[in-house]
Amino acid sequence: MHYSTESFDDMGPVGQDPRWAAFEPFHEYLQTTFPLVHSTLNRTKVNTYGLVYEWGTAGPISAKPILFAAHQDVVSVENTTVGQWTHPPYSGFYDGQRVWGRGSTDDKGCLIGILIAVETLLQKGFTQPRRPVILAFGFDEEISGFQGASELAKFIEGKYGKDGVAMIIDEGLGFSEQYGTPIATPGISEKGSFNMQLEVRATGGHSSVPPPHTGIGILAALLVQIEANPFEARLTRSQPTYATFQCIAEHAKDVPQDLRTVVLQAAESDNALQALESIITRDNVLKSLIGTTQAINIVQGGVKSNVLPERSWAVVNHRIGATSSVSDLKTRNAQILETVAQRFNLSYNAFGTQVFGDAASLPSLALTDISNGGLEPAPLSPTSTTDLPYQLLSGTIKAVYSAHRGDFQGETSDIVVAPGMMPANTDTRHYWNLTRHIFRYSHLNGGKNGGSQLNWGIHTVNEFIPVDEWLENIQFYTTLILNADEATDL
Ligand SMILES: [Zn+2]
Incomplete structure (x- = not known):
């Protein structure tokens, strides 16, 4: 927690933006803190700050590796909010129950936990796993992973091939008590995402003789139309x-x-x-x-109180439901806005297609994708009784839950493991080619009433991790490595 490995939306490429240098001391810290990991596993730095550790790959690879993912970067701490932290954000203060600081839960708790699991196994003499283990630590997950996980994925696929990995565990929701029973919900899919920009161009000029609607007024009508038409959320049996x-x-x-x-x-x-x-x-x-969600998150327009706005624009962020797609979303949005475009007699271009009007005439409306094609919802990881990676994960969760509560025979394991939907995106968005078996799951106890680690200050002030919960998560990583090592036919 002492290392402010923050990633920012406007970060330039590695090698150009000096802010990436913040990761160097963090790497040095890892090297001195986990000596056995660094003397036994083969570490490769990918795109300078991405870390891949390979273990048990020295001999002939007889089994597909299991991959543990985590990210080194954290969301930045707003300068104006530093005073609101009970303990400073980069203090790593331990009060006897909780460790406080930016990244404690998201996601350094997991990253350090994975390394503790491996270091401890090495200390105890488990030095040569039969099933290789890969650790992959990205460094820009909070800004979509295009320099980190994206490059790590190429490296790993280049070495192990498409579908060359048995299963992936990355950060995700943990377990909590719901309806009187502990329920674990490993994320078997993630929602897609898409950012749409609406841009209204209109004739400028002196505002003493204004048209009935300025560009801003037209944009407002378009935004009202969007909010008046939320996406229908449909439940299907495949979700x-x-x-x-x-x-x-x-x-x-x-x-x-x-x-x-x-x-x-x-x-x-x-x-x-x-x-x-x-x-x-x-x-x-x-x-x-x-379902698919929509949120109008940015709006801009106008420059001066007596000048008609020539350009007004807004950005709508969408998270795409498991049964929809980027192209469905674009088609649907283009249709929803058509009537408003007609009403204001706009020339209308939707995602590169001139729907009506002359491209050069004003006023105009253009819808554009500002998310590089967007992200489709993640493929579903299979969960049937014959899908061994899910069964291995599920059995491991049950065993660890019991063992952590003192029952090593598993007699009282009343935790229910249920496939879940990950509401946000993780670095695994870049890992689809590596395996079909991707699980977003941290074995962290969110408490009662469906609580979750989302209440532990993630992405806001006073982030912390409860230490007992954290230790149970380390127990989970350790057990999963051992179980995967014994499972011959993953
Ligand atoms: Zn995270």
């Missing part, structure tokens, strides 16, 4: 959130009987599926997991 509910209805203790009935019936009955959909869509958080 992770549907699977989460199925597991909860079947295994959680205190699910209200009527909810349990609806969920179980939804497996066969379309009416019950619709009833479940309306239950889910009444909750804004659950609704965001199944």
